[in-house]
Amino acid sequence: MGGMSNLLFFVKDAFRTIKENLATTLLTAVTLGFALAIFSLFLFVFINVNAMVSGWGGGTHIIVYLKDSAAAGDIGKLKAGALRIKGVKGVKFTSKDAAFRELRKGLKGHEGILEGIDKKVLPASFEVSLRESSMGPEGIVKVVNKLKRLHWVDDVQYSQEWIQKLYGILRFIELTALFVGFFLAAATIFIITNTIRLAVYARKEEIEILRLVGASDVFIKMPFFIEGVIQGVVGGGLAIGMLVIGRTVLLYKMPAYLSFIVDMPLPLTVLVPVVVFAGICMGVAGSLISISRFLKV
Amino acid sequence: MIKLFHVSKHYGGDSFALKDITLKVGKGEFLFITGPSGAGKTTLLKIMFGSENPSEGQIIIDGRNYSCIPRKEIPILRRRIGFVFQDFKLLPNKTVFENVALTLKIIGMNQREIQKRVLRILSYLKLQHRINFKPLMLSGGEQQRVAIARALVKEPAIILADEPTGNLDPTLSMDTIELFRDVNNKGTTVVIASHDKEIIQKFGRNTLYLRAGRMDS
Numbered sequence: 001m002g003g004m005s006n007l008l009f010f011v012k013d014a015f016r017t018i019k020e021n022l023a024t025t026l027l028t029a030v031t032l033g034f035a036l037a038i039f040s041l042f043l044f045v046f047i048n049v050n051a052m053v054s055g056w057g058g059g060t061h062i063i064v065y066l067k068d069s070a071a072a073g074d075i076g077k078l079k080a081g082a083l084r085i086k087g088v089k090g091v092k093f094t095s096k097d098a099a100f101r102e103l104r105k106g107l108k109g110h111e112g113i114l115e116g117i118d119k120k121v122l123p124a125s126f127e128v129s130l131r132e133s134s135m136g137p138e139g140i141v142k143v144v145n146k147l148k149r150l151h152w153v154d155d156v157q158y159s160q161e162w163i164q165k166l167y168g169i170l171r172f173i174e175l176t177a178l179f180v181g182f183f184l185a186a187a188t189i190f191i192i193t194n195t196i197r198l199a200v201y202a203r204k205e206e207i208e209i210l211r212l213v214g215a216s217d218v219f220i221k222m223p224f225f226i227e228g229v230i231q232g233v234v235g236g237g238l239a240i241g242m243l244v245i246g247r248t249v250l251l252y253k254m255p256a257y258l259s260f261i262v263d264m265p266l267p268l269t270v271l272v273p274v275v276v277f278a279g280i281c282m283g284v285a286g287s288l289i290s291i292s293r294f295l296k297v
Numbered sequence: 298m299i300k301l302f303h304v305s306k307h308y309g310g311d312s313f314a315l316k317d318i319t320l321k322v323g324k325g326e327f328l329f330i331t332g333p334s335g336a337g338k339t340t341l342l343k344i345m346f347g348s349e350n351p352s353e354g355q356i357i358i359d360g361r362n363y364s365c366i367p368r369k370e371i372p373i374l375r376r377r378i379g380f381v382f383q384d385f386k387l388l389p390n391k392t393v394f395e396n397v398a399l400t401l402k403i404i405g406m407n408q409r410e411i412q413k414r415v416l417r418i419l420s421y422l423k424l425q426h427r428i429n430f431k432p433l434m435l436s437g438g439e440q441q442r443v444a445i446a447r448a449l450v451k452e453p454a455i456i457l458a459d460e461p462t463g464n465l466d467p468t469l470s471m472d473t474i475e476l477f478r479d480v481n482n483k484g485t486t487v488v489i490a491s492h493d494k495e496i497i498q499k500f501g502r503n504t505l506y507l508r509a510g511r512m513d514s
Contacts (some may be wrong), residue, residue, distance in 0.1 A: 009402065020390055034386035209386045212348060213447070217402045 014226035017203075024199045025231060031195045032235025032279055035188040037242040040275060042184055044243075046177040046249045047265040053170050054135070062144060062158040064126040070152040077125070078152050082126060085146045087134025092127040123154060137167050189282075196286035200224070200294070207294040217295055224291050228284035236279030240272055298324045298455060298486045299345055304354030306340055306510075307504035314340040315510045318354070322488060327481045330490045331497050332507035339383060341507065342457045343489065347371055376404050379448030385440045387432040387447075393419065393427040397446045404451060406421060418446045420421050421476070437464035445473060449480060456480065458489045460484035464498060473502055 018025045056145045064082065066075070082091045094102070104111055133145055140163060147156050201209075225237060228295035247262050254262070264271060299322040306315040315337045322328050330338050343349040344356060347363050356363045366374060372377050377433065379400075387396050394415055401411045422442040432440050441464045446490060448456055462470035474489075474496055481487045491497065497504060506513040 017390070120512070206388055209388055210399075211348075211372070211404075212380065212382075212386060213377070213400050213403060214372045214378075216372045217369065217397075219403060 010037025010222040014223045029196050029234040035092040036239035048275035062128040065123040065155045067154045074152050081150050081243040086142045089131045090129045094125045096124045187229045193286050224287040232280030233284030236276030300357040302355045304351045307352040325484050329501040329504040331409045336507040337510040377454045379453040379456045381448045383459040385444040392429050400451045418450045429467045455486045
């Protein structure tokens with residue numbers, strides 16, 4: 001029997017079995033769909049909340065105050081020196097005059113307070129922005145220490161307390177997600193494997209008979225493999241459908257400022273294959289693991 | 298072809314299904330195993346087939362010792378053995394044709410040859426009008442003949458049959474044993490477990506008697 005005719009035989013057999021056990025197959029596919037949808041939704045919320053909180057860290061800037069004695073030529077060198085530090089993304093210079101102008105702007109309506117004050121009273125400064133990789137508390141301290149060692153630097157300020165709190169929140173979110181994610185994944189796998197196990201158990205006799213008439217493991221497993229793929233595709237498709245519809249309903253009901261929570265972190269062109277592939281893997285693995293215990297005859 | 302050395306089968310405690318069975322069935326031999334119900338006939342056949350392991354002793358089938366055969370090679374050995382199960386073991390969701398064709402599909406035979414062989418054996422067993430029926434639509438006797446057809450269709454080197462005439466009327470029983478004899482005349486080793494006295498008297502020149510799991514000579 002050629003490979004092609006073999007495959008055709010198995011595919012036909014798998015489709016016939018699905019037709020004969022339609023209720024069980026559908027139940028498995030729907031369980032798979034719900035499980036994948038719930039898990040994907042959890043991942044969406046986690047990714048979005050994490051991205052949002054991480055985004056707050058993007059506003060963390062370091063201010064480097066320069067010594068009054070720094071001349072115009074030194075500023076260029078200092079800027080170049082700061083940019084050479086690992087983790088520094090950009091440097092924005094604010095001159096003494098510019099700093100005073102900004103202060104004046106900030107006191108709009110009360111400018112009188114500044115009357116008679118020397119315009120050069122405020123120090124010139126650099127606002128240093130960081131790369132993503134150096135955003136954490138440790139990364140910032142490293143950059144700050146290096147900046148402090150630069151010539152003409154008087155003082156370096158950054159919002160240490162805020163950064164520590166922010167990363168505390170991020171760590172909490174990550175830990176919670178890890179914990180919830182672990183239990184959700186375990187529950188998902190448990191439900192799916194049990195649903196599939198029950199479906200396979202119903203065909204225990206068939207597997208035993210095939211084994212007794214000399215069928216190889218591959219011959220017995222192949223229809224289950226194909227059924228697993230089909231169930232995975234259907235389950236994955238259902239999960240995508242539930243996600244899209246669920247998201248639309250949520251967006252309709254949710255206040256706009258919270259809508260970011262259900263943003264799709266991946267475009268549909270990527271999400272569909274990823275979810276369907278996950279469904280196929282679960283369907284196939286569930287079937288093949290469940291069947292193994294009946295192959296010992 | 299089939300050699301058993303001091304084979305015993307215990308099911309825990311002092312109860313045993315078989316006790317110290319040693320026998321040799323040569324190539325092309327025809328052996329009846331007989332004895333009362335519960336004597337161990339089915340267990341002995343299952344042990345010869347490798348679907349049950351002995352508690353003690355060695356079994357050599359077709360030159361290979363069961364205890365040394367890797368698990369994945371057992372299906373290959375089973376393809377050389379046709380087994381007629383007492384409870385038929387037919388796939389309920391497949392038709393008569395498909396049930397019989399299955400063993401040929403497993404050995405990788407082409408579709409045309411499968412068609413030819415299956416139709417030939419089914420008409421020989423007077424089942425040609427039932428080819429598209431599913432097992433549960435058949436009588437006990439018909440199901441038994443399908444099980445026989447499935448065992449014979451692949452022309453195996455060994456046939457093990459557990460009460461193959463248990464559900465057949467006397468005429469069909471005689472025809473079925475004649476069929477096994479035909480197959481045996483072509484060189485196939487045949488071992489039949491039966492407690493049908495009439496059949497044993499008529500055909501049982503070479504008979505092994507079992508009583509409470511022991512050979513009774």
